[in-house]
Amino acid sequence: DVKVTQSSRYLVKRTGEKVFLECVQDMDHENMFWYRQDPGLGLRLIYFSYDVKMKEKGDIPEGYSVSREKKERFSLILESASTNQTSMYLCASSLEEVAAFFGQGTRLTVV
Amino acid sequence: GQSLEQPSEVTAVEGAIVQINCTYQTSGFYGLSWYQQHDGGAPTFLSYNALDGLEETGRFSSFLSRSDSYGYLLLQELQMKDSASYFCSAGGGYQKVTFGTGTKLQVIP
Numbered sequence: 134d135v136k137v138t139q140s141s142r143y144l145v146k147r148t149g150e151k152v153f154l155e156c157v158q159d160m161d162h163e164n165m166f167w168y169r170q171d172p173g174l175g176l177r178l179i180y181f182s183y184d185v186k187m188k189e190k191g192d193i194p195e196g197y198s199v200s201r202e203k204k205e206r207f208s209l210i211l212e213s214a215s216t217n218q219t220s221m222y223l224c225a226s227s228l229e230e231v232a233a234f235f236g237q238g239t240r241l242t243v244v
Numbered sequence: 245g246q247s248l249e250q251p252s253e254v255t256a257v258e259g260a261i262v263q264i265n266c267t268y269q270t271s272g273f274y275g276l277s278w279y280q281q282h283d284g285g286a287p288t289f290l291s292y293n294a295l296d297g298l299e300e301t302g303r304f305s306s307f308l309s310r311s312d313s314y315g316y317l318l319l320q321e322l323q324m325k326d327s328a329s330y331f332c333s334a335g336g337g338y339q340k341v342t343f344g345t346g347t348k349l350q351v352i353p
Binding site (some may be wrong): 225235 | 252275279285286287288289331333340342343344
């Protein structure tokens with residue numbers, strides 16, 4: 134069965150902290166994505182990666198960075214967390230540009 | 245860039261048919277896919293159209309017209325459990341996948 138696992142379901146961090154969100158997939162997919170989801174705004178693409186050590190900016194990369202050292206793992210990094218980064222973060226993986234499989238999401242609150 | 249537009253809310257009666265539309269503007273386009281998301285859950289993949297026409301998967305069908313930059317998701321024999329948010333998504337160049345803002349479907353008895 135397809136599986137995308139995010140390291141935390143809920144996370145509370147303080148303003149200015151460095152935050153790591155981890156995502157692991159077991160499907161040998163080349164493509165991995167990080168989205169954030171906010172009410173009324175849908176899913177907005179932060180970063181994506183189509184191969185190990187490769188990364189591309191999505192639509193809202195400011196304040197974020199990513200790391201893909203291994204094919205199965207894609208990490209999202211908030212260099213200095215701010216309250217406007219409070220959101221639901223969703224990781225996904227896919228073989229092509231479609232049929233993305235999502236993790237269960239991490240609800241991050243920055244206080 | 246890429247943008248996809250969907251209606252924000254749709255209400256339909258149990259047992260009826262409902263159509264959720266999606267128009268898109270993308271720089272590079274590979275196909276349109278649809279996802280369902282229940283409150284508190286993660287999006288789950290429903291269907292994908294790479295070519296013009298209708299794709300049917302059980303009670304759900306999806307349609308694409310590349311010339312009109314338009315697609316829709318058709319849900320038949322609506323059930324209460326179909327109450328959820330539905331997102332269209334476009335695959336563009338360099339494996340970039342962008343989502344619309346979502347349509348909240350409410351099924352009423």
